[in-house]
Amino acid sequence: MSAPRRALLILAFLALALLPLLAGKFYVDLFAKIMIMAVFAMSLDLLVGVTGLVSLGHAAFFGLASYMVVLAAPDQYAPVSLWTSLPLAVAASALLALIIGALALRTRGVYFIMVTLAFSQMVYFVFHDTKIAGGSDGAYIYVKPQATIGSWSPFDLGNSTHFYYAMLALLVLTLGLLRLLLASRFGHALRGIRSNEQRMRALGFNTYAYKLAAFTLAGAIAGVAGYFAAVQFGVVNPEMASWHQSANVLLMVILGGVGNLFGAIVGAFALVLAQDFFSSLTKHWLLPMGAFIILVVMVLPRGLIDTLQTLRGWAGRRG
Amino acid sequence: MLAARELTRRFGGVFAVDRVSLELQADEIHALIGPNGAGKSTLINLLSGELAPSAGTISFRGAPVPHARPEQMARLGVGRTFQRSNVFMELSAFENCRLAAQARLPRGWAVYERALDCRASTKAARRALGSVGLESRNDATAAALAHGERRALEIAMCLATEPSVLLLDEPLAGMGAEESLRVLALLRTLKRGRAILLVEHDMDAVFAVADVITVMADGVVLASGSPEIVRANSAVREAYLGDAF
Amino acid sequence: MDLPIFLIQILNSVQYGLLLFLVASGLTLIFGIMGVINLAHGSFYMLGAYAAFTLSSLTGNLFTAIALGVILAVAFGYALEWVFFSFLYKRDHLQQVLLTYGLILVFEELRSLAVGDDVHGVPVPASLSASIPLGSTMTYPLYNLFISAACLVVAALLFVLLRCTKLGMMIRAGAANREMVQSLGIDINFLFRVVFALGVALAAFAGMIAAPASSVYPGMGNQVLIICFVVVVIGGIGSVIGALVAALLIGFIDTFGKVFLADYSGILVYLLMAIVLVWRPEGLFRENAA
Numbered sequence: 001m002s003a004p005r006r007a008l009l010i011l012a013f014l015a016l017a018l019l020p021l022l023a024g025k026f027y028v029d030l031f032a033k034i035m036i037m038a039v040f041a042m043s044l045d046l047l048v049g050v051t052g053l054v055s056l057g058h059a060a061f062f063g064l065a066s067y068m069v070v071l072a073a074p075d076q077y078a079p080v081s082l083w084t085s086l087p088l089a090v091a092a093s094a095l096l097a098l099i100i101g102a103l104a105l106r107t108r109g110v111y112f113i114m115v116t117l118a119f120s121q122m123v124y125f126v127f128h129d130t131k132i133a134g135g136s137d138g139a140y141i142y143v144k145p146q147a148t149i150g151s152w153s154p155f156d157l158g159n160s161t162h163f164y165y166a167m168l169a170l171l172v173l174t175l176g177l178l179r180l181l182l183a184s185r186f187g188h189a190l191r192g193i194r195s196n197e198q199r200m201r202a203l204g205f206n207t208y209a210y211k212l213a214a215f216t217l218a219g220a221i222a223g224v225a226g227y228f229a230a231v232q233f234g235v236v237n238p239e240m241a242s243w244h245q246s247a248n249v250l251l252m253v254i255l256g257g258v259g260n261l262f263g264a265i266v267g268a269f270a271l272v273l274a275q276d277f278f279s280s281l282t283k284h285w286l287l288p289m290g291a292f293i294i295l296v297v298m299v300l301p302r303g304l305i306d307t308l309q310t311l312r313g314w315a316g317r318r319g
Numbered sequence: 320m321l322a323a324r325e326l327t328r329r330f331g332g333v334f335a336v337d338r339v340s341l342e343l344q345a346d347e348i349h350a351l352i353g354p355n356g357a358g359k360s361t362l363i364n365l366l367s368g369e370l371a372p373s374a375g376t377i378s379f380r381g382a383p384v385p386h387a388r389p390e391q392m393a394r395l396g397v398g399r400t401f402q403r404s405n406v407f408m409e410l411s412a413f414e415n416c417r418l419a420a421q422a423r424l425p426r427g428w429a430v431y432e433r434a435l436d437c438r439a440s441t442k443a444a445r446r447a448l449g450s451v452g453l454e455s456r457n458d459a460t461a462a463a464l465a466h467g468e469r470r471a472l473e474i475a476m477c478l479a480t481e482p483s484v485l486l487l488d489e490p491l492a493g494m495g496a497e498e499s500l501r502v503l504a505l506l507r508t509l510k511r512g513r514a515i516l517l518v519e520h521d522m523d524a525v526f527a528v529a530d531v532i533t534v535m536a537d538g539v540v541l542a543s544g545s546p547e548i549v550r551a552n553s554a555v556r557e558a559y560l561g562d563a564f
Numbered sequence: 565m566d567l568p569i570f571l572i573q574i575l576n577s578v579q580y581g582l583l584l585f586l587v588a589s590g591l592t593l594i595f596g597i598m599g600v601i602n603l604a605h606g607s608f609y610m611l612g613a614y615a616a617f618t619l620s621s622l623t624g625n626l627f628t629a630i631a632l633g634v635i636l637a638v639a640f641g642y643a644l645e646w647v648f649f650s651f652l653y654k655r656d657h658l659q660q661v662l663l664t665y666g667l668i669l670v671f672e673e674l675r676s677l678a679v680g681d682d683v684h685g686v687p688v689p690a691s692l693s694a695s696i697p698l699g700s701t702m703t704y705p706l707y708n709l710f711i712s713a714a715c716l717v718v719a720a721l722l723f724v725l726l727r728c729t730k731l732g733m734m735i736r737a738g739a740a741n742r743e744m745v746q747s748l749g750i751d752i753n754f755l756f757r758v759v760f761a762l763g764v765a766l767a768a769f770a771g772m773i774a775a776p777a778s779s780v781y782p783g784m785g786n787q788v789l790i791i792c793f794v795v796v797v798i799g800g801i802g803s804v805i806g807a808l809v810a811a812l813l814i815g816f817i818d819t820f821g822k823v824f825l826a827d828y829s830g831i832l833v834y835l836l837m838a839i840v841l842v843w844r845p846e847g848l849f850r851e852n853a854a
Contacts, residue, residue, distance in 0.1 A: 294666035
């Protein structure tokens with residue numbers, strides 16, 4: 001990574017680290033939410049930007065993990081341990097991703113897009129139409145998971161600031177692990193698959209296995225994001241697994257720029273802030289939102305980061 | 320090493336390859352020639368696993384290989400080049416070859432090891448690029464390469480997988496005279512211990528390196544044998560070689 | 565299950581299947597010929613239904629409303645292809661997905677601004693408001709039979725178009741090999757515009773004709789869209805016959821599923837898709853537009 005890039009990264013991290021000291025609860029909560037979505041978006045970027053798998057059903061894994069917060073609690077009012085319910089939720093999402101992936105990856109291109117959409121709708125319907133966890137109304141999370149180990153309580157997820165820093169740590173950890181993954185042989189193979197899957201197979205790679213591994217991993221990470229989204233929100237409802245959620249996170253990925261993970265983070269920030277802005281304007285905010293989406297994808301198909309770099313390149317040449 | 324027996328491939332009513340039998344022996348360059356549409360590329364696709372045969376068998380080192388998929392044939396040691404350059408366009412020439420070399424390495428799941436630190440694949444990539452004369456173009460993206468360089472890259476990628484059987488589909492097409500000579504010399508050194516199938520239109524090149532020549536037309540084998548025999552075969556001369564020889 | 569109820573479920577299955585077919589055939593043709601994945605296709609169905617509502621209250625006659633609606637839909641489809649969709653052909657699938665998703669939002673809000681978000685009913689025309697007796701205790705609405713009949717007629721017309729006309733031949737050729745058709749000198753832009761308008765009209769017609777039987781509500785487009793995707797996946801992209809077979813299959817499974825499984829019936833369609841995927845990942849009939 002180049003020096004100016006690294007400097008920018010450190011600056012951004014410092015800014016995020018200092019935010020709770022400077023801003024009020026509203027912004028702390030908002031940025032914690034953005035960071036959760038950034039993790040969600042990075043998991044999808046692993047599929048879309050790195051492996052070339054456009055999934056329109058990624059919210060299924062996000063939503064399932066959210067529901068696990070409620071479903072895994074034996075009793076609504078008793079506290080669960082973070083250290084048991086989180087792994088359980090992530091395992092559930094990973095398992096679902098393994099099953100859906102095993103079937104969906106038998107298809108390619110547009111079929112794959114449509115199939116992932118359809119499977120996630122299945123998950124949505126299970127939560128929406130059946131009596132599992134409240135149907136279309138969803139369910140409340142009355143008691144947040146506890147981070148207590150024995151008698152030591154490192155942080156309280158109910159506290160805004162604690163939660164914020166936990167999410168910052170999560171973001172940094174996920175980014176670091178994924179970057180490591182991308183630099184590994186496995187990561188290089190995934191990029192090869194995106195570039196030319198036929199050639200990868202002709203070289204001897206079992207591309208189905210690689211894609212399935214990526215899909216499952218992405219589902220697991222999406223599960224982590226979903227879990228904490230539920231914890232922060234305090235409510236779970238079927239919309240968390242809806243295709244609007246899937247389209248949303250896909251938009252974040254393309255908004256920032258696919259393939260290098262930072263784009264996903266930038267995209268998450270840009271989109272959530274844009275949504276916040278538009279919804280404050282009018283009741284019919286989906287209209288400018290839709291127009292915004294169309295405009296961005298038409299004009300900036302390579303995403304914000306790439307566009308900024310190109311602009312900087314032009315400016316550099318002129319000066 | 321690699322043998323096809325009564326291999327057939329149908330597309331609807333058309334027999335692209337009709338009961339073709341072929342044997343690729345080690346230490347041999349086996350050339351496959353014939354007019355356009357003869358079924359040569361289809362045959363390579365069958366041998367490499369890209370296409371499934373409608374009938375007939377393929378065997379590797381004597382053992383039959385039923386329902387082979389491309390990645391299986393590649394793992395057995397069958398490498399190939401494509402008629403139209405089929406490389407990783409956005410990646411550098413070096414990474415193209417490194418990925419090719421990586422295909423044969425174990426522990427692809429070692430996610431904590433940096434790919435670029437992997438000595439086995441980086442060395443193999445450098446070696447492959449050097450043998451086709453592309454060392455100076457290491458860092459160029461495949462998309463930035465000239466057509467002839469990309470053909471050379473195709474060959475380098477095949478070499479990087481260290482195959483025991485090479486299926487080369489018109490490797491010289493689009494190459495200049497000097498590059499072609501270099502590739503032919505390379506093939507002569509490579510054939511030791513390996514079997515090479517060379518599909519080519521350049522007759523000079525074919526008769527210069529081939530140990531065995533098979534002539535195909537309309538999906539069937541017209542003649543097969545040493546270059547002298549093929550050259551003398553009247554049916555072949557009529558159908559394909561014309562007055563050139 | 566006694567005979568009259570069984571018969572009713574069969575009729576419902578066929579009706580639902582045929583409606584799905586009309587919408588899905590447009591989707592599969594647009595994808596097969598232009599290579600565009602269009603998430604907004606369900607919106608055409610929704611817009612058709614709302615158009616039926618508005619036009620029939622204006623004209624007082626459902627048939628006039630439908631006739632007018634189809635003409636509007638063709639014009640709208642033609643214009644939309646020209647102004648928007650023609651820019652999508654060169655884009656990759658990811659961009660097409662998001663661009664058409666943005667379009668859904670725009671359509672939904674425009675409709676919300678124009679007609680509001682209320683759920684509406686469209687009155688069944690008096691000539692078709694009778695009920696046919698089935699057995700001694702049950703009856704079946706005549707209008708529902710009309711829906712099935714109308715869909716069958718349109719489906720038949722579609723097949724005639726595709727099999728027997730020059731335009732149909734160009735469409736089928738385009739679905740099988742786009743570049744070839746272009747190199748044959750056929751005005752591909754016009755062909756695309758026609759196909760797109762056809763697709764929009766089919767979806768809108770389905771929405772219009774179904775409106776009196778179900779209700780007209782904001783989310784109806786999205787719901788039908790996803791099932792249509794399943795139809796296309798099962799039937800095979802570009803194949804109109806495949807869409808018909810798949811749509812009827814889904815019609816039966818969904819209708820009978822609701823009878824026997826109630827709450828969980830929604831999953832059956834996706835289970836069917838999963839089974840087809842394991843067996844035939846490219847769909848039952850691939851690359852053969854009718």
